[in-house]
Amino acid sequence: MQPASVLSLWIGVRDLVDRLDGRCLAVLSGEPAFVPMAIKEPKTSPPELAFYQTVSWLFAYYFEAGRLTLPFLMELFPTYQIDHDGSHAVHRSIVRDLRTFMQHNLDLASNADLRTKSQCESWFAAQCGTPSPEDDTEWLSALLRVLYDSTAFLKDMDRCVANIEGDRYGQIITDQWHARLLRHHPKHEFETVVAQVMHDIGQSHHDPGQITNRYYDRWSAELRNWPPGYVFVTEARKLVEHALLHDQDPLLPITTSDIMRTFAIRPGPMVGHLWRQARAIYLADPASADSLLEKLVECEEAASRGRANMP
């Protein structure tokens, strides 16, 4: 057991995180590049627990706090001749896999989960000579490796930002970095908008956090593709209201199987079209299953007559 060594490595990692944060703040003229971390710092022993907690902490830092900044900087590695062999990308990716492997119930019928399992087992085998570490020595080997790799990764991150600082054309980079940070809206910003909408439509008894959690990835992706210059509060409100409207749709009394049987059509886009049509009819005038199907047939016949009369 070498707790001192783990401790010193961990202190090194923390120092590097702080240094990187400070350097980014300076380069971005005071704009934070990382989301604050709320997760508890990991213990440094016993090795198994320390490994679990360290991986969780690193995951939170790499994929939540540094969700935007770290991949952005990694794209600049080739420009500054950092990470020739791609080992940092492998390290970041194995941290994600290890966290999934250790904290989730993997579905071994799923290709993605199988891949995660096999990557992690290979990694453990390379670090501690066994695909599933058992004793403290094995866990310690794994822990030391992840801390060494993290140290190297963060040092190079810091070097990358230092390069940007000294780059004659660094302004191009920081402008783009700024623009991405501006487009990045943490969960709590959406949660505020959700709460406001709920209040405005008189449904403040709903939990805004739950709704935000459900749609966060989707809304973030939408805004990333918005044209530049959008107003967050306005656009976020549109997205939230759209989601709420669809959330509150009643269950239809018919299924797509009913539609296929009634119209004698095969699965495909036409079924989707009629299904949406049925939804619109039902929202306007809720009816029984038979009556809804009748209306749908009438509606479709009218539409085809309309198409036939077109010049």
Added chain:
Amino acid sequence: MADNEQFFRRLNQGPAILFLGQEYLKSETGADPLLAQIQKRSGASTHAQGYNALWDSVASNGADATLSWVSQLCQRVAPPDQLKAVAEFAWHAVFSSAVDPIWLSAFRNDWRDVAAVYDDEYFPKNPRDRRELHCTYLFGSVTQSDLKLRPPLSNLEFAMRRMIATNLLQRLPDVLTPLGTLVIDGYDWDSDWLNLPDFYPILQSLGPGQVHCFGVSEVKADDQFLAELLGSGKVVLHRHTLSGALTRGRHHGLIKLGAQEDLERGERRITLRNGPISVPKELWNNVSRTATILDDAVLAPASPISDEALYWEFRRFLFESSSRPLWTGYSRGLAFQREFEDQLQEVTLSRLARLTTNARPIIVHGQTGTGKTVALGALAHRTAALGAFPTIFVGRKSQRPSQTDIDRFCQWFEDQSETPTLIVWDGMVDASEYYELQGYLASRGRNAVVVGSTYKLEDQGSNLIAVPDQLSSSEAEGLLVFLQSMHFEVTSRHREMLMQRDPNYLVALYRLLPPTRSGITTGVVLEYERLQDELLGAVNAVLHPTFAMSGLAAALLAAGIIDEQKIDELHGQNPAGINSLEVSDLIDVVTVPGRFGLSIPIELLARTCGTSDFANLAQVLRGFDLVHAYEDTAGRIVVAPRHRLEAQLVVQAKLGDVQEEVGVVCRIIEAMRKSAWPDENDEIDFVIDLLREVGPRGDERPRFASGFRDLASALANLRETRNFKNPRLMLQEAHLLREWVVTETWFSDRPSDAQEVLEKAQAILDEALDMLGEGRGHRRLRTFISTEIASALGASTMDALRNPSATTDEAVEIFDRLLESVRAARTLDFSAYNPVDVLAWSTLALARSPSVDESTRMDAIVDTFDALNTVDEELLEAHNARTLSKRKYEVSVLLGDDDLSEAAFQNLIAKDSAAGYYIRAMEISGDMRYFQHEMRDTERIYDQAWEYLESHRVEFAHDNRCLNLLFDYWWQHKTGHRLFEEDRLVLPFDHADWQYALGLIKQLRESGSYRDLALLLVEAIGLFHTTRLPQAMQLFREVERNSDVLRTRRRIQRIALASDAPGKPALYHGNVRWVDPTGRRGGVYVDELRLEVPFIPVDFRKPNIRRNEPLGEFHIAFSFLGPIADLPV
């Protein structure tokens, strides 16, 4: 959303081409960071618009400095997030007016490589390959310094570059096809280097709805070009961004971003018994261009679906599985299994279990429509599912699978898991092609089993699996049960039909089933006997609209053969309107090749039909289920009939006359286009396959014979009037011309211009050879062309003998030229049999002619014997082996039963011919009697024959034929075997013997031998035994370098062992110098020789042997790959 739905449907259907304008870098911040820097450097006073600012920078800094500076800037700009979202889609190609490398990097990822196209002289072979995305820089890239590849840096250069950009842009419609969608993003038609007037002609040539332009906020009302494009419906504008649309489409489940299932199946992983193996991307992508790798994703359990969807899947399986396998259909159990499949599976597995370099492929043969394609798909699926053997499937297409890629795949798996690979090739090609692939893999030492399909063969053998023409009664019963499990209501009438046991019932089944499951319950099921009428009725319905309005149309409608919308469209009531003549044409052009199982490339189809209106073509393809279009793994789109049996039916009824069919083929040939991809392309592959079917090698040769000259004329027209010269097509043209003369002469009178036609054929072939040049490239094609030249000369010889106005001397002179051509072909590939056969049949004709004098006759016979005797009989496929025996017999009986008389012998010597020695030696050895009487028990005495020849060696010192025979007889006398006949032959040669052999080889080479490679190997072995090791090793390396011509297991066969004079294998010792990481290969330092030779650890049963360990006692064996350590038996 409705519009978007249509857009996504188009995008999913493909081909999907992206055009990226120069404004794409603005998408993130609203300003282009690259352009901002360029403008800043140009000075604030610049009036230059857009990227023209580059030119101002060049004026003050110079071209190279500017390009290098811009390249450095580009390294500091990450691709915008929006572009990354766009790049997540599996595009078929990207064209861009942007000149930076930033956008290119956005498309490179772990499932896709990118290949940049900078100028119009480079033609990618697979321009729609989604795994190797071709990205065309219309205006060059700043990463390049060559004037033709970099962006224009002045007004004048821009004018020149615009021409290249226009040429590159003209490829777009070809790549797009009538079915595709062009998506434009980041384009400002006012400031982009590609202005709208230049873009307009391309956009105008496309169909309505084919172009979608994103991020358009305003449209100038007075823009004529745009107004025209919008008015015709060709261009659809979208206000929102493309990245936004794609992201939303993904959320709604309308489109898949990231790797498509068929591009990246389960992360390219194959699970075998000892665990999952990830296949490297490059290897995967290369193999996938021509084959499907059956990985874990293919074998994954199919997702649950509703009964309606299952029924539809079954119908789709019936519709498409004759063209290509639908793997999910196999997973769902939609394939009916015929009884012969058990035998096929058993033979295949037993071959896979035997770890040897197999010499013969397994071939499934039978009539059309008997279930071969479905069976081969099932074989591949079932075998892969066992998890014991990596399996790849090659479908029926014009482009042959790449032998080198398959070899690499097999080797990679052997290195990983020591498992043999199963290659299922449903090519429906000539059996020889499967033999060739199997032989090639064997020559590389691969453990692989090739299973192929072909039409009914007469041959029999353990590797040939015949598919019965009729269903057995138990199969018919099984089919009934199977259909019931698919919700098919089996009536007593159907039971009766099935009991007729016609396997074509399986083909017809698709049309017997109504389009939806609900149709079954209403009892709408056609009767089998009516089906053919109905099918033809469907065709007529398209061609004669009024007829289609009759009750038949209603019946077809009810039966699901056509639908209501289609009837409307086909009647011309659709506003787009389809011209029935065009449809008729389309059916002809698809069904004529389709009846031979060939699928036509869509671009060629469009050109043959002469339709510039791509929209109509696309509409017909989408709406009419007699034909269908599909995309293969390399992005090639082809059109095929649903089933070749249906195509046969339609062709018979619609065309009937052979001349009309030939006419269609000629039109297809004439529609080929030189431009696009000049060297090798799908169109050439397809036309050659088509000519193989309707030409002299096709099954219907007598029927098409009268059309050979027309077909040759179509090819000549292409070559002469359009300068479309391709050596492969020229070979076909010459072949057709020769066969036309031969057929006409056989079945009617000798054509008066026969000699002229044959000379023309030779001239075409000479030109083709000139085009190919010398060197190692195109060796096989040059062999084929040389053989065809020999064949043309053979036909000329025969014609001259028949032609009363030609002299015998003229015939002999032509025959001498033939000999040269045969020699040339054999020098290129000494293992080729065809040139020898040409020589044999020409000799038979010459020797049988009464006007040919005796010595000429004898010389010709000896030339032929020399050729026949040096053919490596063991490597021939059954058909050629039989022909070889027959030829030997036919040629030997020309000499008669009596031995060569002394007078005849002296006469030959007087005429300076050594043929007499050859014949005498064959008489002494007993070979002549053996060939004449095909007596297997004839005793052959090689020592006396060798002594006879040796005693006269001075007299025939320059006669290659006699020297060949001398060498062979000496070898047989000393070893008791023919050269290369045995594995690990011990060579009881003393020093003097080796000196004799080396001297003879030298003499043979000086006399112009075509057996260079074989003799070179023997020479290297000789030098090895006479302790001239450095020279020996140098020669072994030369043999290995040239051994790729050997496409059989002979290449790796350990033909002899290093031996001592009494004939015992020599024993050697040494320590391991190295072992590669896979443990498959290593090197051992041989103490006795003081040199390193390779060894295979598994051969020594020491898979874990390490460096410096002693290997133990071993022999040294020799093959065309050089010496190798060999475990003593």
